[in-house]
Each structure stands twice: as C-alpha cells, then as structure tokens.
Amino acid sequence: MSIITPGIGLIFWTTLFFLIVVFILGKKVFPEIAKALREREDSIDKALNEAETARKDVAGLKADIDKMKQEARAERQEIIKEAEGQAKKIVVDAQEAAKSEGDRIIKEARESIEAEKRAAMAEVKDQVATLSLEIAEKVIRQKLEADEAQKQLVKELLAK
Template sequence: MDKLLNDFSPGLFVVQTILLLLLIFLMVKFAWKPILSSLNEREEGIQGALDAAENAKREMENLQADNQKLLQEARLEREAMLKEAREMKAQMITDAETQAQAQANKMIEQAQVAINAEKKSAMAELKSQVASLSLEIAEKVVREELSNKGKQLELVESMLDDAKLN
C-alpha cells in the first residue's frame, strides 16, 4: 500500500477521473438509452409471456371445468338411459307375464268348456244307454210277466194298490 501512495500522481488522477466522467457521459448519451430500451422491451416480453402463460392456465382450467361438466352430463345421461332400459325391461316382462296369464286363463277356460261339453255328451250317451237297457229289461220283464196269466193278474193288482196309495 505504501508503494501505491508513493507512486500516486495527482495529475494522472485528474486525467483518469476526467476520462472516466467522459466515458460515463458518452455511455449515458449513446448507450444508456438503447440498453434501457432493450431491457424494457425484454421486461415487457417477459411480462407478456407471463400474462400469456396465466391466460393459458386460466383457459386450461376452464377447459378442465368444461370437460368435468361434460363428463358429469354424460354420466347422468348414461344413468338415465340405463334407468329407462331397466324400466322398459320390467315393463316388457310385466306385459309378457300378463299376456301369458291371459293366454293361460283362456286355455283353461277353453279346456273347461271342452270338458263340460264332453261331460254333457258322455251323460247324454250314458242316459241313452241306460234308457235303452231299461227298455230292454222292461221289455223282457213284461214279456215274461205277460206270458204267465197268473202273474199278469198279480201285476195288475199290485199296480192298482200302488195307484191307490199315492
């Protein structure tokens, strides 16, 4: 440090100071404005990019919200369609059961009508056969009774007694 103080020249110091001030003046005059303007432009560009990024972020959030809304609507629509399909299935099953029950009732009714008709037919045939058997038996009995004169008189008397009692 002593060496610096010994070699110190006040004239040189003044010249260097003047040169430094001149250099600063020239830098302020010619270089400072372009440097500041380029710094301002760069700052504005960075701010614009930050604003654009913020806008993009907001748009992305809006798109995500829209996507969530659309997804929720799609889910609700799917649920509604599934519910409608279940209701249609239940209605179709109910309709089929009702139709099957009606058909079964109709078939039972037809079977009962057919059974009653067959029963009446069988009863009529049975009555016819019983009547014809009764006639044959009566005819045989009457022939045998009428072939014997004593039995004829006895039969007439019993019929007369029955007629008087009634």
C-alpha cells in the same frame, strides 16, 4: 510524483477518457442494454399474462369438465331409471301375457271338459235308451202270461 499520489495530469486524462468511454457507452451500449432489458421485461410480462390466461382457461376447462361429469352422471341415472322402468314394464307385460294365456288355457280346458261331459251324457242316454229297448224287446218276445213273471224279468234285466 509518487506512486501513491497521482498527478493532476493523470487525473485530468483519466477523467477525460472516463467521460469519453461513458459518453460512447451512453450513446451505443446503454441504449441496447436498455432495449434488451425492456424487451426482456415485455416478454416476462407477456409470459405472465399468457400464464394467467392459461390458468383461467384451465380453470374454465376444469369447470366444463366438472359440468360434463355431472351431466354424464345425470344422464347415466336417467338411462338406469329408464332401463329399470322398461324392465318392470316387460315383467308386468310378461305376467299379464302369462295370466291371459293361463286363463285362455283354463277356459279351453273347461270348455273341453264341458263338451266331453255333454258327450258322455249323450252316450249314457244312448246306452240307457238302447238298454230300455233291449229290455222291452226281451219282455215282448217272452210274452209272459203272468204279471209276477214280468216284474221278475224286469228286475233281473235291471240287475244285469
């Protein structure tokens, strides 16, 4: 037997040991490797499913966030419109109050002016009456004999 060509016994024993090793590996090691590969495959599938679920959840959350943003924008616009409406109402109310206050002040001023006018007219009438009485008194006191003298006295008194 040479080193390059193996003998039949060597082939037989090598094959026998190979088959025994393959049998032992097949009974003990390969099931464990297959089990580990199945577990690894299951964990990868589970991770992929969880990633897909997470992706869907993220997409749903993103849609919810977008919806909330739109609702917030709409609510903000509504609040702004309400504030503008209230501001306009306050301005209109203030204008109406100012106008009514101005009208009231003008009315009071007119009434005051009218009252002062009536008082002045009454005072003028009193003064005219007093002056007339004084003129009459002076005319009677002087007991003038001539008509012409009485007319002259009245003119002088009127001039005063």
